Amino acid sequence: MFKNRGDIVYKCTVRLLEDTEILECEFHPSYKGKFLLEHVCQQLNLTESDYFGLRYVDGNGQRHWLHLAKLILKQVKDATPILFSFRVKFYPPNPLLLKEDATxxxxxxxxxxDLLHGRLYCTSNEAAMLGALIIQVELGDYDPNIHVGNYVTEMKLLLRQTDVIEARIQEIHREPVEGTPGGTGGVRGMSAQEAERSFLKIACQLDTYGVDPHPVKDHRSNQLYLGINHSGILTFQGSRKTHHFKWNEVAKINFEGRMFIVHLNYPEKKHTVGFKCPSGAACRHVWCCAIEQMLFFTLPSASDACVYTGGGLFSWGTKFKYFGRTEREILERDGLLPPRDHPEEGSSSGGKRKANSVPATPSTPMTSDFGYSSLPRSTHSAPLGDNICGSLSASGSACNGGCLLSGPAVDIALAGDPLRALPEEHSAKRGTTPVPGGDHEPGEYNFRESFEHSSSESALTTHTTEPRPPDDWSRPSSVEHTPHALTTLHNMPPAPRRFNLLRTFVPSFLFVCLSLVLTTILLFETDVAPSLKKKQEMVTLQYHYYAPLKEYLKRKVVELF
Structure with a gap:
């Protein structure tokens, strides 16, 4: 097979949201990710494709979203076979506002x-209602001649599906809808579409709606799970939501090695919080997810927005280019938001722009207004949003196209002992389903189970079996983030950035040595600078050092081969 021929066709498998449904697709080496996603959406009759994405797992078990503007083959070049999972990438804040029923x-x-795999956590009452709505969508109204015995057991609805919850689901399924004769708050009498909308209405109000957990550790080596959705960045510890950094509080996001760093801006002071990821690749994946979610839900328009991280002395840094429409553009296109009277500055120029600031207005009507302040650009910094002067005008700052943000310097406060690397929490083995662990308290929600399960989602399986989990469910306490709570989290003084001697000196030393060796070989093996070679010092160097070393290396090479 010749890779330069244009008739090469690669085959891949796309798993849909129902594990039993797959698509077999083909693509050419020149096709980009957008082609494959559009092909899958066409097969599903989806026109609102911007909310969806294709996810895959590389050879190291790291998950990635398929970038729509890059070649498919370059992103999955080491995968055999090529497997993708069709998933919701951007959970809309209010799914009832979507235009199409298919979406x-x-x-x-x-x-x-998400409910089945434990990512959508809720109380036992909410779980029973959601389960009953699923039964109503798939089985219709309760019929005593058909629905006999414990018919709910045959359907896997919840990660922790106990006999108590199953009995409550059946009870809600039998009861009529509230407002009808004899209605007691059940689901009987709902159409499939009404039950589906009720399910979405309840689910989108939960704390873990749209959260895909990433395992991280804080400065005290406490195990946390970090989630990113339309509202901001959330952290969970065990069954508790510990912090919620809303997008209007986030001034900048960056990463250094395995450290994911969030710069926060409050009226009183600025804070910086760091989380250590299991690996550098996992940290970059978290950063990319955060940047995409941030830009999708806050930018008025994409306009080829790019986010850059500044590299160090001997590193290239990272560039992330946002591709596709933002949520505000989708809502304006569908007539759910009034069009803007005046386009943003630079939007008609047609050129690419760096994302240097954050828009001052949200894209979704159900969220509150955003008021962003600016922070300086620093090493590995990724200022978020589009270069929109309106977001800075409120603070009296002037901004021209392409300007950098200005403001007081921010130290990275990563107090405490160095964090230990998090061991691999998941396996990408095909055809396996992780078993819920017993290392947590009864009734405690643990993101580790859902992370393990979703990390192997590119495995091509059609059936999954899980043992019955414990009996109890309990809702995590929602602790909204406040400046005081963050101060207690990082109560040690900011640590200044330390100069890394090895990172700076070793590459410089190797470069100088290599240059001297190449210059010496060029001088003694060619006719360059004959007058210089006749000098006494050069003659001594050649016959006493260069020639013996040359003969020694030649002899060793001959002995080796």
């Missing part, structure tokens, strides 16, 4: 999957 159904399937 809402796919969101429903994704949330149903």
């Amino acid at each position: 809402r159904f796919q969101i429903y399937l994704q949330l149903k999957r």
Whole structure:
């Protein structure tokens, strides 16, 4: 097979949101990710494709979203076979505002999957209601001649599906809808579409809606799970939501090695919080997810926005280019938001722009207004958003196209002992389903189970079996983040950036040595600078050092081969 020929066709498998449904697709080496996603959406009759993405797992078990503007083959070049998972990438804040019923159904399937795998956490009452709504969508109204015995057991609905919850689901399924004769708050009498919309309405109000957990550790080596959705960045410890950094509080996001860093801006002071990821690749994946979610839900328009991280002395840094429409553009296109009277500065120029600031207005009507302040650009910094002067005008700052943000310097406060690397939490073995562990308290929600399960989602399986989990569910306490809470989290003084001697000296030393060796070989093996070679010092160097070393190396090479 010749890679330069244009008739090469590669085959891949795409798993849909129902594990039993797959698509076999083909693509040429010149095709980009956008082609494959559009092909899958066409097969599903989806026109609102911007909310979806294709996820894959590389050879090291690291998950990635398929970049739509890059070649497919370059992103999955080491994968055999090539497997993708069709998933919801951007969970809309209010899925009931979606224009197409087909899009809402796919969101429903994704949330149903999240509920089964433990990512969509809720109380036992909410779990029973959501389970009953799923039964109503798939089985219809309760019929005593058909639905006999414990018919809910045959359907896997929840990660922790106990006999108590199953009995409550059946009870809600039998009861009529509230407002009808004899209605007691059940689901009987709902159409499939009404049950689906009720499911979405309940699910989108939960704390873990749209959260895909990433394992991290804080400065005290406490195990946390970090989630990113339309509202901001959230952290969970065990069954508790410990912090919620809203997008209007986030001034900048960057990463250094395995450290994911969030710069926060409050009226009183500025804070910086760091989380250590299991690996550098995992940290970059978290950063990319955060940048994409941030830009999608806050930018008025994409306009080829790019986010850059500044590299160090001997590093190239990272560039992330946002591709596709933002949520505000989608809502304006569908007539759910009034069009803007005046386009943003630079939007009509047609050129690419760096994302140097954050828009001052949100894209979704149900969220509050955003008021962003600026922070300086620093090493590995990724100022978020589009270069929109309106976001800075409130603070009296002037901005021209391409300007950098200005403001007081911010130290990276990563107090405490160095964090230990998090061991691999998941396996990408095909055809396996992780078993819920017993290392947590009864009734405690643990993101580790859902992370392990979703990390192997590119495995091509059609059936999954899990043992019955413990009996109890309990809702995590929602602790909204405040400046005081963050101060207690980072109560040690900021640590200044230390100069890394090895990182600076060793490459410089190797470069100088290599240059001297190449210059010496060029001088003694060619006719360059004959007058210089006749000098006494050069003659001594050649016959006493260069020639013996040359003969020694030649002899060793001959002995080796």
